[in-house]
Amino acid sequence: MDTKVEFDNYTLAYGRDTVLNNITLVVPRNAVLAVFGPAGSGKSGLLRSINRMAELEPNERHQGDIRMDGASVFAAHTDLPGLRRRAAMVFAQPVALPMSIYENAIYGLRLAGVRDRRRLDAAAERSLSAATLWDEVKDRLDASGLNLSGGQQQRLSIARALALEPELLLLDAPTAALDPVSTGKIEDMLIELKQHYTIVIVPHSIQQAARVSDSAAFFLHGDCVEYAQGNQLFVSPRDKRTEDYVTGRFG
């Protein structure tokens, strides 16, 4: 099993609140890792640590290391925007920036300084197709992104991330605000995408975690309680806390 990202005794705190406690975890390459657990367990913190968005919070402190492809993301001269382009993130709330669908899709490329029209057009079509949105919007690329439905805006957000051709996709509850049909479309997309991308997803339900993931990690109060391949965590967890959560005894 090839490793894309590894956490090495990583601790994260915002001021006095410890968000992640001494995490040691491996994210396998070209596979989907589901990070699940009750609210406040540090799942979002985990994702935001990989692309160093966590340090945007006031009073952020961390210890330990996170390595992507063997190199620490906290290295002294790391190109921060470059890192975030390699590990693109999608948030729980669908966000369409106040611009056209086309501009939304290539927003990241524009930020990176790409100006070649043909390259931008190609990227827009490629990413919108991968996000299963192309057929629905190809005739109105100049329309405002704000006019799309929630499910479409979320797929647009995913297209936006894909346009950067990242190595890693960090999906923080991407289907939390969506209806079952849109959710299904996105889950199907993820199964396609994992052939080319490494994906870390915070699922919005345990069932979703079981449906899409190749491996899973259960988080509770900032600790990584248990990690296993396949569906083992859902079918026969080893830790009692995992079992209690998965069977719905708390959550």
Next chain:
Amino acid sequence: MSSARVQRLAFGCIWAAAILTIGVLALIIGLIVWRGLPSISWEFLTGSPENLGRDGGILPTIIGTMVLGLVALLIATPLGIGSAIYLTEYTYESRFTRAIRFCTESLAGVPSIIFGLFGFIFFVTYLQMGWSILAGGLTLALMVLPTIIRTSEEAIRTVPQSYRDVSYSLGATRWKMVTTAVLPSALPGIVTGVILSFGRAVSETAAVIFTAGTALNVPTSIFSPVRTMAVHFYILAVEGISLEKAYATGTVLIVTVLLINVIASSLITRLVRQRVRRS
């Protein structure tokens, strides 16, 4: 009293307050326009004053008003927007930012004549600008700066945090994030503040008399003294030169401010609609 009656009474009071407000505005504008309109003609708007303003027109003052307002805006807008961006995007709430905000709010409360005296002492005398558009523009810029900062800050704060998150997560530097994700959305609010400030600058009297002077010539450079319509109105009325011409000047001033507000709101609605419709 029954609750239905209380309801009706409250509605009546609110309605009366609204009518009173509209009525007062209509009265003020109506009175000035009624007395001023007869003296307004094409010659009045395009001619120069003669006999100290007893005859002739007010073109130099129209030009002076516009130029002074523009100079004030050119100075205050970048300063104000820059400060607002700094306070909202580059700093967390701290003692320092609270101190800055306190100073800004205090500046907003300083009487305009104090600004005039300050402008006279510092710009006109100490910096030797003399009575000039530059001195007047700088002073007016200081007066409208708090308004521009406040409205820009408000506008920037209403931009959803999610826009910033998305921008950062796709590899934006802070400056790129501000210019591509925040400012375009905050633009209508910022423009509102700027237009409002222009209206205020155009109506100022006390600060302008002490810094831009009262000369009646058409200005030739930024160091020329200039007389605005508001100052002209004041002098015509107080020195007893011509009450009709005073009212006429007042009418032109009121129409100008109203016109600016109308253009501004239509511009803003168009900006907002453009944003929602396409890129």
